[in-house]
Amino acid sequence: MHIHQYEKLWLGLSLLLIVGFVATVTYGAVGTPAISMIGDDGDTLNPNAIDDHPEFGDPGVEKVGESEYAAYVVARQFMFQPDPIVVPANTTVTFYVTSADVIHGFSVVGTNANTMVIPGEVAELTVEINDPGEYGIVCHEYCGNGHHGMEGLLKVVPADEYDGGDAE
Amino acid sequence: MSTGSGAATFVDRYPEEASIVRQAFFVAFVAFGLGALFGVIQALHRTDILRFIPSTDYYTVLTAHGVLLVIVFTIFFLVGLFQWAITRSFDRPVEDIRITKAWLALMSVGSVVTGVTILLGFVDEVGISADVLFTFYAPLQAHPLFYAGLAVFLVGTWIAGADWFRSWLAWNAEHPDDRIPLQAFVVLTTMLMWYIATIGVAVAVLFFLLPWSLGLIETVNPLLTRTLFWFFGHPVVYFWLMPAYLLWYTVLPKIAGGRLFSDPLARVVFVLFLLLSTPVGIHHQYLDPGIAESFKFIAMTNTMFLLLPSLLTAFTVVASVEHGARQRGGTGLFGWLRALPWRDPAFTGMMLAGLMFAAGGFSGMINAGMNINYLVHNTLWVPGHFHLTVGTAVALTMMAGTYWLWPQLTNRRLYSRPIGLLQVVVWFGGMALMSNAMHVSGLYGIPRRTAEPQYQGFDFSTAFGSVAELNVQLAIGGTLLFVSALLFLANLAFSWGNPTTSGLGQTLPPALSGPDDSPRVLDNMRLWAAIALVLVALAYALPLGAIVADSGLFGPGGDAYPVTVVLNSVAVTAERLTASVGATLADVGGVLEVIR
Amino acid sequence: MNEGMVSADDGATHGDLERSVSAPPDQADVDRTLSHEEFDPKGTLALILVYFAILVGMWVFMYFVEFLGNGLTVVG
Amino acid sequence: MTGNPLRIETSGGVLVGFVVLAVVVFELRTVLGMLFGIDVSGVVYFPVALAVLVGLLVAENALRSVGSKEG
Structure with missing residues (x-):
């Protein structure tokens, strides 16, 4: 099989590019901080039984460690609960997000905190939150004819202003 | 009938087959026109430039836009082109024209049923709708006719593939020592890929979604049907792309005045597509809960290697064009570009499509990069990407290819080549505007698939310019694309009025490095199909097994939507009512409007 | 063997209009014939x-x- | 390359070249904004870019007609 030498050169460069891409992604996955993908760690649950769930029945933020918080979020047509989600600054927050009805999205606008929300599955993502501020949250997966109104708010407040509980 | 002294055309030699090709193209272009109309409605609506439908109907428009363009338009064009390629390259008529007519009829009936079901979504009183978008993720539920139409359509494509394989076997019996002609080779490898890919969507539709929409089963597993969709959903993008590749490899070099640079490498490319197109679908699910990171990593590496055949194609096709330019007397490192037939809309259309594909390739690389997907997932970046790939590389090549094929299929000249040139150039410019705006908007976090990306509680922050300006860009781009689509359809329609002319036939020159330079094993379809199946099993057995083990074949429960809302908790009732009051009022208003 | 070549004539006789905008004429007339090895x-x-x-x-x-x-x- | 029957210079190449150049110039603003953080107002950029492009087109056209007279 005759291959022109320029083509061989391009084949080599193409492979180099591909390996470079895989290497970059791998670097992101093991570097500091190591970027973790949404995985299969979360539980499964019946979306119709969410209201009886110990955490999702009354979704909100709770303190689980020294500077660690857990935020239980329910996405449903066409809202996020709780809204707003209030967390203190300079903490590590793990979001547990599930759906009560159809597939939704959960995206903290302008950041990399982003996940699909699939009924029956709990999406789990941990982020480090530094400065106080406000972020919009959007549902980025079509979820019905009111989809465009589905938004939320993430409020990061200074630690001394945080009242420690549910913002609802 | 005026006469020329040129060669016989395809329609002269194979009138029945040419008729099939024309019919398939006709369905494709009707769908294209409707899809383009729905496209411009969206472009103007979501940017809030011009809104004349309620936002709740936006998703009916979006579903119709997606299904009409990427299922009906692309695939009908594909079967027409492939029928031409098979008949032409084997140089033999179809084995049984009744079979050929049957699959075209099945595909058409399926498309009409699905299309009408979607469009009934505009008429609330009928109570039939399919506002589930092209991806139809459960537990959003469409009317059973939506799934049934899709199933009939799929069966039609399967019979089409069988028809072409039958032609191959018949040809092979008469030419046992010949290499498969390149065009037929593309058709056969592409259809093998299609058979493997459609396993996923066939299982999802026939075993889960259709029985579920008929009420035969209570629940489905949303993650499972979604994964089965993407099992099909990525290879289908290559299914759209292969007709464009067929034209780039076999027609473009000829129009440029050159010859294909390397037939052996082309075969390697198409084998790679067959092998790698399917075991990558999980890259659409990088952010799905319930699928382990390791499976996502495997999908990512497979996807990155799937770049290879496209990168090789870029070289081979451009080199073939350069060969044409040099034969036409072009000189210099870049000066040869000036010696190309830029006034020919078929040539220019394909070249501009290829240029856009190079740009779309880059945004695709970003999409494929597992963790960087967090940045762009489900933002407007993604439609920005695929409007460059399927929306330009594929669609524009199909339009350009039509300009070249048209006389071969009808013995009539094109109505106007200058209008054709204007059309492809306007498409290119319009897409540059729209796609640029979409990519940039996506990086600012603006989501895709929404009627009103204007939120109450926050604003999108921009690195430069403003969201308003991006919206204007997007709307202008979308409008230009619509104008271009109209120019294309009008040009074809007026071409029917041209007198028939004999001698419009065109030949395709042989490759510079012909098929005999490549090992025979490349033509072993059974071998490649078997390896492809093994790769698919390796990539999918464990994730699918894990999904079923975690939440069962029919999922952990849950209702179908839209359904009668049954509120099961007083605590959330008030909140839900408040939230949905706006949407409900809008619905009521719409109904009242109609009744009045 | 090239695949299913229809005819050697390639529409070269349709005059300048046809030639300048459509596919180029028969490649027998090419200025230079470049083979795979020398190109x-x-x-x-x-x-x-x-x-x-x-x-x-x-x-x-x-x-x-x-x-x-x-x-x-x-x-x- | 005169006398080559295949070499047909047409204005088609100028049109396509112009459009491709226009798109490149258009994208340049995105590159400035995203890569270099230089926020050029679109109200200024696009009219100026358009004027430059039209100027180039006119100049090219003039040069070509001069060239063809000499040739």
């Missing part, structure tokens, strides 16, 4: 190296600046 697509190589450079540059920017600089990294 070095150096223009293609140059173009594709430029593309390669753009790809690498854009990738580095998108990954290390846009993505890693984007805040709220998912770490678990």
